Amino acid sequence: MQFGSIFIETLFGFVTLFILAKLLGKTQIKQLTAFDFISALILGELVGNALYDKEVGIPEIGFAVALWGVLLFITEITTQKIKKSRSLLEGSPSIVIHKGKLQRDIMRKGKLDMNQLLHLLRAKDVFSVQEVDYAILETDGTLSVVKKTNYQPLSRQDLDLPLQEILLPAMIINDGEIIKDNLEEIGKDNDWLVEELRKQDVNSIKDVFYAEYDKKNGLYIQQQNK
Structure with missing residues (x-):
């Protein structure tokens, strides 16, 4: 019974923290400000401590996370509406x-x-x-x-050279599976892909670990276990 309770409360805490992070639009770990870092620690403590407290259940965990989420949301709105609060809450460069x-x-x-x-x-x-x-x-x-x-490195503008189009490579195959959206983005279809694979002596898409395409270099392929 105790393990079942811990499982349910852990799952509930995970889901609520995930939803809260999505609603607040939290940044990546390396982009966190000091305030965001402290907030993440406290959220973890709220859920972690509640899991092993027999007197605390799902309603208490939900209330604590929701309350902290509201406080964070108010803080975010405050920094957006009141410019003077930004340096205090977020710091300044x-x-x-x-x-x-x-x-x-x-x-x-x-x-x-x-x-x-x-x-x-x-x-x-x-x-x-x-x-x-x-x-x-x-x-x-x-x-x-x-x-x-x-x-500073020289740029094409410094050398008075004509500008070139930036070519962004697109991942076409990932671990034997076609990325259909990217294939459509570059204006190609499955028949074209199969033909390009044959040109490089690849008989099956399942044999491809990774493949990317750009206009300048064409299709780059790395096969499985190679």
Whole structure:
């Protein structure tokens, strides 16, 4: 009976948290602000503690999650309607490098030391502070970087070259199954796909682990176990 109760309450907690996350439109983990992170922890605690409390059942779990969801929803509406509340509840970006100069006061305020800053810069393919003109510490802990002009890569515009169309590859086969929507998107059908597979000595779609198509390179295929 106890295991059955835990199973039902766990399932109920999972479903309610999933619905709540969908309704609130939560971002990915790496994009969470400090407030979102704390909210996720508290939601987990509300459900987790309730599961092993014999005096707490589904109605209590549902009420706790619903109440916390309402509070989060009110917070979201508040930050959208009242601009001054955004910096308090969501935080605000901080310029940690300004015109090539480290802003020690801003770094100290954001609890950011040089080792952490260099780590964030390396994640942006920047291996020296001397390459940076501006660096902004975002509210989710990521770093946005603008390199100095002489460290920025050349663009087609810089070289006065004509613009080219961006070709986005489309996944056509995934683990032996055709992605029909993508096949229709590129204006092809099953007969075309079978013919292209034969050209590459593939006799069955089931033999294909992954296949993608783009206009420039055509159909790329990787077979199963190869």
